[in-house]
Structures are given as structure tokens and as C-alpha cells.
Amino acid sequence: MTKKVKTPPETxxxxxxxxxxxxxxxxxxxxxxREAELERACRxxxxxxxxxxxxxxxxxxxxxxxxxxxxxxxxxxxxxxxxESQPSERGLLLVGREGTGKTHIxxxxxxxxxxxxxxxxxxxxxxxFLELRRIINGEGESTEADIFDEARKADxxxxxxxxxxxxxxxxxxxxxxxxxxRYENDLATVITTNRSIEExxxxxxxxIVSRICEMCVPVEFPEGDYRLQNLR
Ligand SMILES: Nc1ncnc2c1ncn2[C@@H]1O[C@H](COP(=O)(O)OP(=O)(O)OP(=O)(O)O)[C@@H](O)[C@H]1O
Ligand SMILES: [Mg+2]
Ligand SMILES: [Zn+2]
Numbered sequence: 001m002t003k004k005v006k007t008p009p010e011t012x013x014x015x016x017x018x019x020x021x022x023x024x025x026x027x028x029x030x031x032x033x034r035e036a037e038l039e040r041a042c043r044x045x046x047x048x049x050x051x052x053x054x055x056x057x058x059x060x061x062x063x064x065x066x067x068x069x070x071x072x073x074x075x076x077x078x079x080x081x082x083x084e085s086q087p088s089e090r091g092l093l094l095v096g097r098e099g100t101g102k103t104h105i106x107x108x109x110x111x112x113x114x115x116x117x118x119x120x121x122x123x124x125x126x127x128x129f130l131e132l133r134r135i136i137n138g139e140g141e142s143t144e145a146d147i148f149d150e151a152r153k154a155d156x157x158x159x160x161x162x163x164x165x166x167x168x169x170x171x172x173x174x175x176x177x178x179x180x181x182r183y184e185n186d187l188a189t190v191i192t193t194n195r196s197i198e199e200x201x202x203x204x205x206x207x208i209v210s211r212i213c214e215m216c217v218p219v220e221f222p223e224g225d226y227r228l229q230n231l232r
Pocket of ligand 3: 013014015016017019020030031033
């Protein structure tokens with residue numbers, strides 16, 4: 001099987017690999033160098049490789065509910081950052097079963113926010129705690145403080161798959177610190193979860209979930225696993 005290889009910038013037909021277009025009024029960056037820079041920024045924001053190309057345009061809005069989700073995500077992006085808005089409108093809580101497109105939409109928003117020049121960061125919550133465990137065991141590359149500082153400051157933080165992490169006192173304590181930090185600084189957080197609010201409350205406790213509910217507009221994803229569509 002041959003893998004599709006992206007055209008490297010040096011073969012760009014518009015700029016012949018220089019990364020710049022020279023016009024009468026001066027030089028401007030070629031589209032190819034802007035795209036390459038956006039991709040680097042998305043990687044720095046920890047967007048997983050598989051999700052680098054996931055945009056709102058790539059999300060197939062085949063039903064009314066999905067069209068509404070794309071419209072809401074588009075509005076959210078256009079208005080970002082919305083400091084003067086109600087706290088409850090600053091973030092999104094994307095709720096739904098597996099394979100319904102929650103991570104796709106969260107990453108598409110994050111990508112758009114980065115494209116606007118804001119800072120963004122993606123963490124899959126179980127991964128975050130695996131990384132923290134590696135650090136505690138002396139194996140990680142950064143420190144716990146570095147990770148939390150970065151996650152507490154980003155203009156947009158995506159917390160993917162909340163509720164899929166194994167809970168412990170340590171996990172609950174750190175999640176509280178992180179979410180409370182976002183809450184106190186009025187920063188935007190997009191959270192995805194397979195759990196209902198009630199299940200999250202049982203798992204994470206009322207104080208974390210109460211803050212999430214105040215910070216985020218809930219968005220329900222309709223059932224239907226996109227990953228299984230080839231089987232239908
Ligand atoms: N409407 C859609 N149009 C195009 N691609 C989609 C759509 N819905 C889902 N996908 C794709 O299907 C795959 C699964 O979607 P995604 O990972 O976003 O699901 P999820 O809701 O986050 O699932 P989970 O809860 O299991 O993490 C991804 O590759 C995503 O891009
Ligand atoms: Mg997901
Ligand atoms: Zn070019």
C-alpha cells in the first residue's frame with residue numbers, strides 16, 4: 001500500500017520553495033509556509049497527529065443536529081476570545097457516546113483558535129495523568145509544575161475524554177487545581193466526555209463538576225459511531 005506523501009514546501013509551485021511570494025509591493029509569506037507554520041503550532045499545542053487535519057470543514061454535517069454542532073462551533077470560534085461574555089459561555093462541554101465526533105470538533109476549534117494567533121493546548125485527560133505518573137517516577141521530560149502552568153495559562157485548553165481517567169485522590173486533587181485555575185482566571189476550556197453530568201459528578205465530585213457547569217455550554221452529540229460507518 002502506498003502512503004500519501006504531502007508535497008514538501010521545496011516543490012511548492014507558487015513560491016518554488018522560497019516560502020515567499022515577491023510582488024510589486026514587497027514580499028509576503030506563501031500559503032505553503034503559513035500552512036507549515038500552523039501545523040508546527042498545532043503540534044506544539046500537542047494536537048495528536050491523527051487529528052492534525054481535522055477541521056470544521058472536514059466534519060460531515062449530515063443531520064440537523066450535526067449542522068447545529070458545526071454552526072455552534074463556528075460561532076464559538078468567530079467570537080473567541082469572548083472575555084466580556086457570561087462565564088457560562090466561555091467554554092464548551094461536548095458530551096456523547098464513542099465515535100460521535102467530539103474530539104474532532106474540539107480539535108477543529110483549537111486549530112482555529114491557534115490560527116487566530118491565540119495560545120492553545122490539548123490534553124487527553126488519561127494521557128495527562130500517565131505523563132504526570134512518568135514525571136513522579138522520574139521518567140518524564142518536564143516537571144509537574146511546568147505541565148500545570150502551561151495548562152492553566154493557555155487561552156484555550158482542550159481536556160479530551162474527561163471521566164476516562166482512573167480516579168485517585170491525586171487525580172481528583174490535580175483536576176480540581178487545574179479546573180479551578182481555569183475557572184478563577186475566566187479562561188476558555190473545551191471538555192469532551194462520554195459521561196453524563198450525573199456520572200461525572202459521581203466520579204469527580206460536585207465541586208469540580210459545579211465549576212465545569214458554570215464555565216461551559218453543554219453540547220450533546222447525537223448517537224452513531226462514525227468509526228463503524230464502513231460496516232454499515
Ligand atoms: N461528522 C463527521 N464527519 C467527518 N468525520 C467524522 C465525523 N464524526 C466523526 N468523524 C471522524 O471519526 C473519528 C472518530 O471521531 P472522534 O474521535 O472525534 O469521536 P469521539 O466522539 O471523540 O469518540 P470517543 O468518545 O470514543 O473519543 C475521527 O477520525 C473523526 O474525524
Ligand atoms: Mg474522543
Ligand atoms: Zn509556497
